[in-house]
Amino acid sequence: MPSWNDEETSSEEECEVVSMDMGFMEEPDTTVEPLFCGQLELAHPKCILHQMRPIKRVAFEGPVTGRRFYGCPVQENSVNCGVVEWVDGPWPTVLQRCLCKLWEMFHEQNFGRVQDKEKFEKELARLKSEHERELAKLRTENDKLCIEYTKLVDDVSKMFDWQDCRVDKQVYQKQVGEEELEKKKKELEEKAMLKVQMKKLKLAKEQRCILQSQADTSRTPGRL
Known part of the structure; x- marks a missing residue:
């Protein structure tokens, strides 16, 4: 050979x-x-x-x-x-048979790899399909969460606006109350001062009356 x-x-x-x-x-x-x-x-x-x-x-x-x-x-x-x-x-015939056997084993393994590849591709396609379904589901849930989040933000903004308005109203009411209290205080002080003046005038009048009465009394015996 x-x-x-x-x-x-x-x-x-x-x-x-x-x-x-x-x-x-x-x-x-x-x-x-x-x-x-x-x-x-x-x-x-x-x-x-x-x-x-x-x-x-x-x-x-x-x-x-x-x-x-x-x-x-x-x-x-x-x-x-x-x-x-x-x-x-x-x-030689023996060598040819060995070569044929080796090629047969190679083709069997290659066929097995082809089958494994087909199984892998099917499994990959199935996983891709599941992934796409899960992704679509997640996108739907994400859209819902975005809508709920937007609504929540609007509600919180409205609440803050309402609180701001309430605080402004409370501040305004407090200022008005303080002004009214100050006004009433001044009125009470004026009334108190007026009462004091009235008492002073009344006392002065009573004193004049007493002095006048004493003067009249002292003049009467001399005439008699």
């Missing part, structure tokens, strides 16, 4: 063709291998349809994994000739 080691280069002299599958074969998936890449330098072989020098490739699919081959250089927007020529012959 042909093989190559890590020190092998991509030169054409060291790439010995072990076998060539005759007829058209679809090109398998490939992987990048720095030691075997680029376009073939030799004039032959050439791809069947385009008659162009092939590209060095390494298969990365099923039982042909790791086999080197020359592939058609036309890759996009055109017909691909497939495998032009195999550099490595078929692997």
